[in-house]
Amino acid sequence: MLSNARFLPLGLDAPRLREGALAVHSPIDGSLLARLAPQDGATTDAAIARSVAAFEAWRRVPAPRRGELVRRFAQALREHKALLAELVTLECGKIRSEGEGEVQEMIDICDFAVGLSRQLHGLTIASERPGHALRESWHPLGPVAIVTAFNFPVAVWAWNAAIALVCGDSLLWKPSERTPLCALACQRLLEQAAAGMEEVPRGLSAVIVGGAERAVQLADDRRVALLSATGSCAMGRALAPRVAQRLGRSLLELGGNNAVIVAPSADLELALRAIVFGAVGTAGQRCTGTRRLFVHAAVREQLLERLRAVFAGLVVGDPRAADTLVGPLIGGEAFTRMQAALAAARAAGARIDGGERVLAERFPAAWYVRPALVEHPPSVTNSMEEVFAPLLNCFEYAELEDAIARQNAVPQGLSSAIFTTDLREAERFLSTTGSDCGIANVNAGTSGAEIGGAFGGEKDSGGGREAGADAWRAYMRRMTATINYSDALPLAQGVRFEPAG
């Protein structure tokens, strides 16, 4: 069980962590961290009602004051960064540096949102009618339900929460059933930040602990103004039609099947480092992780030889150890899916280095693997599925057009990258007929997004954008107002409508 004394500053106190039906295990060693009571339909319904009431109060608070709450939350995160990162590592298994990076990403989005709280501006538009003004304003939207995945147990919520809060919305967070402790900790820090701010209503933010059925309930409820859901494409396919059925709004951040193209002119050392981080960082459990490599025939052997050596030397182990680069998979099902993908590739003639389970004696209840490098034969030209594990599918290409076409030929469209020093190739990749992904990088890998740039993908990756640029608009409703300050009533487009009398 979780050491209560250690995580007390994050509000993780004893009784409520020991009595429920939802068992939370650490992927590091399979140990039981907590037992939480999942919420049922009735308590979720009550939480939604409280969220509506909180929204009605919060939307009246001036946006810069709403920003003050987010500023204080960022301060609380700075104070508890190491401890929250430790909890992230414990609950989802990412290495320490990546755990800290995730909390830093929360701080970054809060800073971004605080600035935004003074910039939620609309437009004034020239009217064609004399004595008329046209104005566009943005107003708070309502309760925002945030459904999150296990692999970014705090940052993805913060991408949504920080922006939604300054936009004047209330929050309902349904975290992954694998990482509810991180959610409870964030909720506690937000409550601490709100202490002393009397304009913050009770129920402004709530955590709904539970499984897919709670996400379904939020999707179906008309009081939820926006459903922002992050997770697998299967989850998006289950939830999006339910929201659409009630003509509601959704923002979807779903799976990826991201590729790196390595051209003959590439700086191979740079490409190597980016590919390795992309393929094995977070043990391959990142939506932006590198799943596919298209390498030009002229540099194929040189690059693959280096990749084989680096993959073989990667330190796999307890993510709390300073030298570990690859921590555990989240669980046994992830291991099974990875092995099934490897078996299929092997049957189709691939050369496979790595992929086997390691450390089973030391951690019999956990799932550590050596990252797998899969070199497909020419008869296999692509891989269509996202396998959420450290598994890199390698293909050779001869013409850039063909590499781009194959990169785009998958259902997903999240992140992509090219390594080249040829300006024409780089611009071709970024052009209208280049990468079809929401994220396209040149001489930088597929993962490692930063706050400020809008994050999200096309096609089965969901189409949503979060965490930067004008993503805030998704959390507000847009109003166009026409103001007539004349004493006439001209109609637009010169329409005449003059009833007698």
Ligand SMILES: NC(=O)C1=CN([C@@H]2O[C@H](COP(=O)(O)OP(=O)(O)OC[C@H]3O[C@@H](n4cnc5c(N)ncnc54)[C@H](O)[C@@H]3O)[C@@H](O)[C@H]2O)C=CC1
């Ligand atoms: N595009 C993005 O920003 C991100 C996407 N992801 C994707 O998330 C996946 C890995 O995370 P997991 O937690 O395994 O995803 P998951 O789809 O199993 O679960 C994500 C969330 O959705 C809920 N859920 C799952 N199936 C559902 C269903 N049928 N109906 C209603 N709710 C459902 C879960 O309870 C959880 O809260 C990968 O596909 C990854 O690419 C992860 C992080 C960021």
Ligand SMILES: O=CCC(=O)O
């Ligand atoms: O998992 C998704 C988020 C990221 O890759 O930065």
